[in-house]
Structures are given as C-alpha cells and as structure tokens.
C-alpha cells in the first residue's frame with residue numbers, strides 16, 4: 001500500500017501514541033504544508049553536497065514503511081569517504097546520510113507494527129541504494145523493522161549516532177562470530193535465525209557468510225578473547241559493550257596516548273587489556289603472550305593493513321610462532337608472516353579463528369585455520385526478521401542502560417552545516433565519538 005501526502009496530513013491531526021510505550025519518547029506531529037522539502041544532493045563525486053529546498057518528500061511503497069521527520073543526523077565516515085573515493089554511490093544526484101533520529105509523522109499501514117505515529121525513533125539507514133531512506137533530508141522513509149523507539153533516558157542527538165554502530169557490531173558478533181544473545185535481555189540468536197530462513201530468501205552475496213561462515217563448534221563462547229584493532233572507533237565502542245554483555249574478554253588496540261584514559265575509565269567500555277597500537281609488532285607480541293596464543297576472534301575497524309596485523313594476533317598454527325621470544329629479536333616488517341620454522345600439522349576439525357574487517361581484509365597468505373569475514377550489513381534491511389529482532393532488542397538494552405550511545409562530540413546547524421562538519425571528519429578532527437547535525 002502506498003501512502004499519499006494528503007492521507008498523512010489527515011492522519012496527523014489525530015496523533016496516536018502507542019499506549020504501551022511509556023518508556024519511550026513521543027513528539028508532536030506537524031503536518032507539512034508542502035510536497036517538497038530541503039535536502040542535500042550530491043551532483044558529482046568529489047564535490048560538496050548542495051542544499052536544495054524543492055526536493056520531493058519521499059513516499060512509502062510498502063505496508064511496513066513509515067515517514068519520519070528528521071530531528072538529528074549522525075555524521076558517519078562513509079558520508080565523506082563515498083564522494084571523495086567514489087564508492088557506494090549508486091546514482092547521481094545522490095542523497096547520503098546513514099543514521100538519524102526523528103518523529104514518525106506517518107505510521108506504517110501494517111497494524112501490528114511496534115512503531116506508531118508520534119513515536120520518536122532511532123533509524124539506522126543501512127539501505128544506501130534507496131534514496132528515500134537517506135538521512136540528509138527533512139523527511140525520510142524507514143521500515144518499521146529498522147526503527148528503534150527512543151527511550152526517555154536518551155537524547156535525540158545521542159540516539160542519532162547509535163544505530164549503524166549497533167547494527168554493525170551486532171551482526172559481526174551474532175553472524176560472523178556466532179554469538180547468541182538469547183541470555184541478554186532475550187536477544188536474538190542471529191545465526192539460528194538466518195539458518196531457519198529459506199536460503200533462497202537470503203541475499204545471494206551474503207548467503208555463504210550466513211550459512212557456512214562459522215561452524216557451530218567454533219561459535220564464540222563466554223570467556224573467549226575478542227581482539228578489537230582500532231578500539232577507539234564508534235563501532236568498537238558498541239562492539240565492546242555487546243561483547244562484554246556476552247561474556248567475551250576484550251582486548252583493545254588503540255593509540256593509548258589519545259584514547260587510553262577515556263577507554264579505561266568507563267565501566268561499560270573498559271577493555272580487559274588495553275594495548276598501544278604505536279608499534280604493531282609489539283602489540284601482536286603482547287596479545288599473543290597475554291592470551292597464550294588463544295585469541296580466536298578479531299574485529300578490525302581501520303583497514304587492510306591493521307586487519308593484517310590483527311590476523312597475526314589470532315590463534316593459528318600457521319600464522320606465527322607461538323612464543324613471542326621466537327620473533328621478538330628478529331626484524332619483522334608489516335608484511336604477512338612467514339610460517340613457523342617447524343611446520344604445524346593442520347587439523348581440519350580444530351576450531352578456526354575468525355577475523356571480521358569493517359573496512360578491508362588481508363589479501364593472500366591467510367592461514368587456512370583463520371576465516372575472514374565482512375559484516376553482512378544488508379541482513380538488517382533485507383530480512384525483516386533480522387531487523388525486527390535487532391531493533392526490539394536494542395530498545396530493551398537502551399531502556400535498561402545496558403547499551404550506552406557513543407559520545408556526541410559537537411553539533412552542526414541543520415542540513416546546511418553538514419558540509420563543514422564532514423570537512424572536520426576529513427581533517428581527522430573528530431575522534432572518539434561523532435558529530436551531529438541538528439535540524440529544527
């Protein structure tokens with residue numbers, strides 16, 4: 001079913017708050033007087049976004065879709081990297097923006113939706129190919145199963161920077177590392193969930209990851225080590241919280257002069273071991289020694305090079321000598337390692353290590369007992385059962401304070417302030433949190 005603007009106007013006069021939602025925020029639903037809105041359009045790569053005032057307000061196409069008036073937008077690295085490096089732009093002109101909070105001005109027509117008109121919601125907008133769902137506009141479309149109601153204890157600004165990091169961390173842990181969240185506020189067992197779906201309904205490019213990415217006997221369990229390389233990033237911030245809830249021990253590799261004190265002084269993100277990234281060889285040596293070469297799970301937030309270093313920190317019979325003293329005296333470069341001097345026998349039934357790269361993975365020379373993974377992010381918007389399970393779980397975690405949003409490091413004024421905000425990201429002036437664009 002498709003909503004028309006006039007229908008939204010009629011409905012909006014009688015705002016219906018969800019009666020079972022006293023823990024969540026609600027806002028006034030103002031009817032728009034126009035079919036057009038302000039938006040930021042990208043007309044060409046390597047150009048700034050252009051502010052326009054006559055872009056059509058998007059309309060819903062499915063009975064699960066709702067219309068949201070955007071209140072605050074979290075600025076993500078992809079918002080400047082995509083135009084600068086010409087990737088992830090399916091069409092021009094393009095509308096970017098991957099996460100926001102806003103007020104639901106038009107609910108989904110499907111009546112059993114968690115989300116009602118007037119709810120203030122967090123929207124992780126992972127579906128970058130659908131411009132209707134982008135954040136850099138006054139009104140945006142969201143699927144109800146991709147929408148998280150904003151609890152009273154969280155501001156609209158803080159809520160606007162939580163979504164993408166939450167989805168990425170939850171899918172990395174739940175799918176790539178096989179963590180079940182069932183014991184944490186009734187969270188999902190994502191691997192079981194996707195494996196119960198007809199494989200034909202899983203997107204072809206992530207089907208193998210979902211069905212064969214990790215064996216049941218390899219799934220991460222309480223007490224396992226998770227090494228996070230790039231532990232200062234926003235995704236790492238969320239990853240640490242979920243991993244800790246799941247009982248994993250986390251090792252965070254960061255620039256400790258910049259981030260050490262901040263990460264060590266907060267209970268919800270304090271690592272079990274903080275390792276300085278300045279000398280990668282030393283960092284690898286510390287991790288292998290501290291874990292007795294038993295860390296089987298890795299999460300890299302920075303890129304191919306750091307992912308290669310992370311690979312060498314993980315348990316493998318092939319990757320590196322087991323004892324740091326075997327290589328601490330030799331001069332090692334940043335290339336992937338040579339095999340240990342005594343060739344180890346591969347045991348195909350032994351549990352493998354698993355490395356998830358958010359933004360790049362090592363190429364070649366990967367030991368056969370380490371599996372590499374990219375986050376199957378599209379599960380969130382393409383498989384409603386996954387989106388709904390994650391969003392309703394996020395609500396429970398947020399209400400109980402078990403999930404804390406990252407830090408808002410500053411704000412910019414409206415859509416018009418976004419280009420300047422993204423310039424600050426380009427210049428590496430934003431670290432340890434996010435900037436937020438606040439709309440009126």
Ligand SMILES: NC(=O)c1ccc[n+]([C@@H]2O[C@H](COP(=O)([O-])OP(=O)(O)OC[C@H]3O[C@@H](n4cnc5c(N)ncnc54)[C@H](OP(=O)(O)O)[C@@H]3O)[C@@H](O)[C@H]2O)c1
Nearest residue numbers: 077078168232233234235301358359375377425426428431
């Ligand atoms: N595959 C997926 O589905 C997916 C999902 C989410 C994110 N990502 C990608 O994963 C990466 C991490 O995302 P995030 O949101 O967690 O990142 P973030 O919090 O914005 O920043 C990550 C780190 O990058 C460094 N950094 C910041 N600005 C930089 C610049 N201009 N040049 C070089 N380094 C810079 C910072 O390190 P310092 O603090 O030490 O300066 C920061 O801690 C990004 O590349 C993002 O696009 C991928």
